[in-house]
Amino acid sequence: MEKRGGEAVEGVTVSNKQVILREYVSGFPREDDMEVVLRKEIKLEVPRGSSAVLVKNLYLSCDPYMRLLMSPTLPNSIFSSYAPCSPITGYGVAKVVDSGNPEFKVGDLVWGTTGWEEYSLVTDPQGLFKIEHTDVPLSYYTGILGTPGMTAYFGFYEVCSPKKGECVFVSAASGAVGQLVGQFAKLEGCYVVGSAGSKEKVDLLRSKFGFDDAFNYKEERNLDAALKRYFPQGIDIYFENVGGKMLDAVLLNMRTRGRIAVCGMVSQYNLDPPEGVTNLMNIVYGRVRIEGFAVFDYFDQYSKFLDFVVPHIREGKIVYIEDIAEGLENGPSALVGLFSGRNVGKQVVVVARE
Known part of the structure; x- marks a missing residue:
């Protein structure tokens, strides 16, 4: 050859x-x-x-x-x-x-x-x-400069419309998307907590990515109680990556007019049938907005995303x-x-x- x-x-x-x-x-x-x-x-x-x-x-x-x-x-x-x-x-x-x-x-x-x-x-x-x-x-x-980065950016900024001081919860928070959502939330002056599945990942959320706090969902017998511990006043924004039992617990803890951006539901992809969600009436009670989105709907705004994230990478304000x-x-x-x-x-x- x-x-x-x-x-x-x-x-x-x-x-x-x-x-x-x-x-x-x-x-x-x-x-x-x-x-x-x-x-x-x-x-x-x-x-x-x-x-x-x-x-x-x-x-x-x-x-x-x-x-x-x-x-x-x-x-x-x-x-x-x-x-x-x-x-x-x-x-x-x-x-x-x-x-x-x-x-x-x-x-x-x-x-x-x-x-x-x-x-x-x-x-x-x-x-x-x-x-x-x-x-x-x-x-x-x-x-960070491909679809996970765009997913985090447009899902958080366009779907969730964050405001300074709001309380943000991110599931699968150490993953490709979650680690960025948490950092974007901190840039906007939000209080942010993430969940992950090991002590190593929880430590990363706190020490590397700057989350205010984090917990290992595998060690929590009662997810509702865990969320009430970290969000005593409730959750304004939930960035949904896992679905199932976590979503059900989150619905019990959303504040009035809270927003949920549905990125994915990885806990359900291998289940047939998937788990049911039982706390859906809380959407009505709290006037909660839930919105799914697909990253390729935002591909025409890729340059806007780069203009935001590349300087933050160069300045060390966002890590990956x-x-x-x-x-x-x-x-x-x-x-x-x-x-x-x-x-x-x-x-x-x-x-x-x-």
Whole structure:
């Protein structure tokens, strides 16, 4: 295989390592639901006349929503299921190897939807964003400067409309989104408490991310009592990441005209049927507003988000923790680990370093 500078040269044919979904998943995903294969060759050029972009993947994002795509049916979903025996997809950071699209040139660094494989032919480059700020780690574009960062920013500022002095609760608070929501809340002068699933994560929330307080939900026999302990006057804003019993307890503790931004419900993704929520009348009693949102509704405002968050990163006012898995072959383990809370911070898979 011809190479130049250690990299495959445009136009040659190479083998392409991939992570495929073996079959649809029921219950908690396992590593053997996926398989790392080296069975398909790819020519390092886009088809003649195509507007596609061929990329070399560098970093891949592990996200809880990917479990939903492993199911055969997604009623009322904004996503489409994975196809068995095909590579799974997600958000990633990549380098352009060849392009039939005038918006992208060879050597450009991009982030967006890509395959879990070494090289991906992106037939719809509208899902790609050029990376302009390279004075921060490229892996950040799977997290704080990618969809998790946008989710935290628009979910908190646009959906929750925070005010100084309000009381904010964040579940799954040490994860890719939660760690940022808490820091945004502190920037706005709010009182913020987070929940997580280990002492290590709780300590991070207090010491690294600046939360006013935090608790390990696994050690709490009564979540309602725990929330009353940390929010004796009630909760103004709840950033929902887990659903189930936590949501039920939160509904007992929302203040009048409180707001709940529903980002995800990771505790429910592996349950069939999901847990019921019994305290829904508290929405009426408290005139509570609950709003779900999808990050891609805000993609057209990406530059606004960057203008806010990049200076804060450079000035050290916002910090971000990643959990790095080296090698595509370790991707299935990293992804499955999300659902047992094994990761600390944003889970990233390194395919190749730029």
